[in-house]
Amino acid sequence: MRVLGIETSCDETAASVVALDGDGAPRILSNIVLSQVEEHAAFGGVVPEIAARAHVEALDGIVEAALADSGTELADIDAIAATAGPGLVGGLIVGLMTAKAIAAAANKPLIAINHLEGHALTARLTDGLNFPYLLLLVSGGHTQILAVRGVGDYQRWATTIDDALGEAFDKTAKMLGLPYPGGPNVEKAAQTGDASRFAFPRPMKGSAQPDFSFSGLKTAVRQAATAIAPLSDQDVADICASFQAAVADALADRVARALARFRETFPGTKNPALVVAGGVAANRTIKATLERQCAEAGFAFVAPPLKLCTDNAAMIAWAGIERLREGMAQENGFDFVPRSRWPLDSISTPMVGSGRRGAKA
Numbered sequence: 001m002r003v004l005g006i007e008t009s010c011d012e013t014a015a016s017v018v019a020l021d022g023d024g025a026p027r028i029l030s031n032i033v034l035s036q037v038e039e040h041a042a043f044g045g046v047v048p049e050i051a052a053r054a055h056v057e058a059l060d061g062i063v064e065a066a067l068a069d070s071g072t073e074l075a076d077i078d079a080i081a082a083t084a085g086p087g088l089v090g091g092l093i094v095g096l097m098t099a100k101a102i103a104a105a106a107n108k109p110l111i112a113i114n115h116l117e118g119h120a121l122t123a124r125l126t127d128g129l130n131f132p133y134l135l136l137l138v139s140g141g142h143t144q145i146l147a148v149r150g151v152g153d154y155q156r157w158a159t160t161i162d163d164a165l166g167e168a169f170d171k172t173a174k175m176l177g178l179p180y181p182g183g184p185n186v187e188k189a190a191q192t193g194d195a196s197r198f199a200f201p202r203p204m205k206g207s208a209q210p211d212f213s214f215s216g217l218k219t220a221v222r223q224a225a226t227a228i229a230p231l232s233d234q235d236v237a238d239i240c241a242s243f244q245a246a247v248a249d250a251l252a253d254r255v256a257r258a259l260a261r262f263r264e265t266f267p268g269t270k271n272p273a274l275v276v277a278g279g280v281a282a283n284r285t286i287k288a289t290l291e292r293q294c295a296e297a298g299f300a301f302v303a304p305p306l307k308l309c310t311d312n313a314a315m316i317a318w319a320g321i322e323r324l325r326e327g328m329a330q331e332n333g334f335d336f337v338p339r340s341r342w343p344l345d346s347i348s349t350p351m352v353g354s355g356r357r358g359a360k361a
């Protein structure tokens with residue numbers, strides 16, 4: 001089975017071919033990701049209209065490159081899988097329409113994929129994980145904990161009630177005059193900082209409600225920075241280190257709650273695992289905190305390679321394969337229209353104002 005995946009929900013234009021051979025082992029035959037970071041850097045964040053236009057310009061070439069790299073002809077592809085939501089609607093339209101056109105011309109089935117399902121199933125592509133497992137998704141647009149029970153069977157246990165975590169990193173960087181994207185620059189500055197200089201709040205710590213919140217922390221950072229301005233390099237480093245420590249601490253509290261709930265909900269699970277995905281998973285302080293926490297709670301800690309943790313099309317192709325082999329592809333994907341909001345878990349109520357790109361899930 002070979003599936004061509006297409007991803008255009010945010011600021012990466014991506015295409016990939018993933019194969020599942022007779023031995024049941026998946027192989028990523030190609031994985032092309034074109035980042036638009038440079039187009040958006042001057043604006044300090046993703047500009048939807050610029051993103052949509054950049055996808056239009058790049059996508060055909062990226063798809064051709066993904067096919068060429070994989071050594072596959074379109075005729076040998078079993079299906080086309082494209083992200084149909086959630087995300088920026090302009091990009092989603094470009095990706096899904098392109099996928100429909102390719103599928104129609106080549107007479108192949110089209111599978112509309114939920115971007116979050118792509119993230120949720122990646123650990124099965126990279127690590128062959130069995131269901132159920134716990135997923136912590138921390139990116140610029142999402143901050144969620146999901147119980148992954150099966151293909152198409154997800155429960156959202158926590159989400160952010162305001163900013164996404166990557167967004168909090170990006171806004172902190174902007175306040176401190178660090179370049180976009182903020183996360184890696186905050187982490188770098190924090191290396192030479194004193195994490196105990198500022199006692200920033202640990203949002204939601206100890207709260208019985210399972211969700212995340214980061215806007216209060218962002219305000220505390222702004223107040224501390226304003227109080228001591230103008231900032232020296234050391235001040236910036238100390239604020240970054242203190243911010244990162246607060247984030248790691250707050251995250252650990254939320255995750256501890258989810259690990260305990262997982263044990264209660266799935267008592268028979270032999271090798272319970274926590275999977276991390278999303279750009280923030282690159283942060284070494286956060287990773288080390290989660291790793292320690294999992295070791296203490298008897299959970300395996302699974303962090304797929306960063307290239308597959310951040311937005312990519314291999315995860316979309318893989319979600320297509322998972323759906324095909326379960327007989328869960330839509331009967332006719334051509335009828336599917338892009339959804340800027342598309343929660344994975346249909347029983348979860350949307351959170352108002354969560355995420356810089358709107359309450360996506």
Ligand code: KG4
Pocket residue numbers: 010138139140141142165166167169170181182183184187278279280281282283284309310311
């Ligand atoms: O998953 P991703 O590449 O794209 C989406 O948001 O969909 O995540 C990007 C986010 C940005 O907010 C970026 O600042 C953050 O991940 N990020 C980091 C680090 N590297 C990227 N945050 C903290 N520490 C990092 N090292």
Ligand code: ZN
Pocket residue numbers: 115119139310311
């Ligand atoms: Zn994503």
